[in-house]
Amino acid sequence: GEGVPLKSATLELLRRQGIQSIIAAGIWLDEELWGFLGVDFVRSRRAFSEGDRNIIAAAAHIIEIYLERRHGLEELLQSENEKRQIFDNIDTPILLFDADFNFIRANRAAYRAYRAEERAGEQRPCYEIFCKQSAVPDYCPVRKTIETGTVHRRSLHVDNSDYIIVTKPIFDADGKLAYVLESAMDVSELNAQQRRLQAAMEAAQAADRT
Numbered sequence: 001g002e003g004v005p006l007k008s009a010t011l012e013l014l015r016r017q018g019i020q021s022i023i024a025a026g027i028w029l030d031e032e033l034w035g036f037l038g039v040d041f042v043r044s045r046r047a048f049s050e051g052d053r054n055i056i057a058a059a060a061h062i063i064e065i066y067l068e069r070r071h072g073l074e075e076l077l078q079s080e081n082e083k084r085q086i087f088d089n090i091d092t093p094i095l096l097f098d099a100d101f102n103f104i105r106a107n108r109a110a111y112r113a114y115r116a117e118e119r120a121g122e123q124r125p126c127y128e129i130f131c132k133q134s135a136v137p138d139y140c141p142v143r144k145t146i147e148t149g150t151v152h153r154r155s156l157h158v159d160n161s162d163y164i165i166v167t168k169p170i171f172d173a174d175g176k177l178a179y180v181l182e183s184a185m186d187v188s189e190l191n192a193q194q195r196r197l198q199a200a201m202e203a204a205q206a207a208d209r210t
Contacts, residue, residue, distance in 0.1 A: 014040075021046040023053065025060035029067045037063060093163075093184040095126065097142055099177045103129070113184055114158060141167040145180045162188045 014022060024038030037060045087094065093110035097103055103126035111117070114130040127133045127140070136143055141152040145167040156163045163184040170179040 018042045020044055021048070023048045023056050025053075025057045027060050027063050027067070029064065029071065034064075034067060036060070095130070095142075095182040097126070097146075097180045097182070099146060099179065101136070101143065101146060104179070106130075110184070113161065113163065113186070141165055142180050142182055145169050146177065149177055156184070160188070161186060162191045 019040045019042055021044075022038055022040040024036045026033055027035045027037060037056060039056065087105070088108045090107055091109055093107065093113040095103070095106040095110050106126075110130070116129050125136075126142075127136050131137060131140075139154055141154050144152045149169050149171075151169070152167045154165050156165050164187055165182060165184050167180055167182045169177050170181055172178040
């Protein structure tokens, strides 16, 4: 398009710098002026053609596209970081798998519960990290959920702790299995109370027989 007239203060600044001709295009991000891209001439005046204006406008637009993508990536990374912090601050052990049985992530509570070492960029399969097995065990509830698309539960004893493992399917908008979410509820204290109650009942029954 046509050039935009410059304010007198801007013209005076350009003259003091010895600029004879200048062509520039604004660079906009989120509807705000981020900066500009321009070319100036100090030795002689230059009449800019429509082609010149189109070139500088196209170059500025390329920068705008780059800035928008970088801004979107930064927002995504921030969002992912916030999700990760929320995920890690949940006390219940949680693991996430895709529909092809690939381990995606686990929160810190899961690594603590399974006595596993958390490593950045972990590539080993989950059954090696958490189940300490060389292959997928037959009892694996994640595998059963992938095969059936339904919720599965099983008991698990790790060191001195008892857990109820629950795996739930997560479906996409088309109803296709997308992920499997595994959670582990610590029932160690509940089981201990049941054992104490059972022992007390057995002791009471033994006392009645004597």
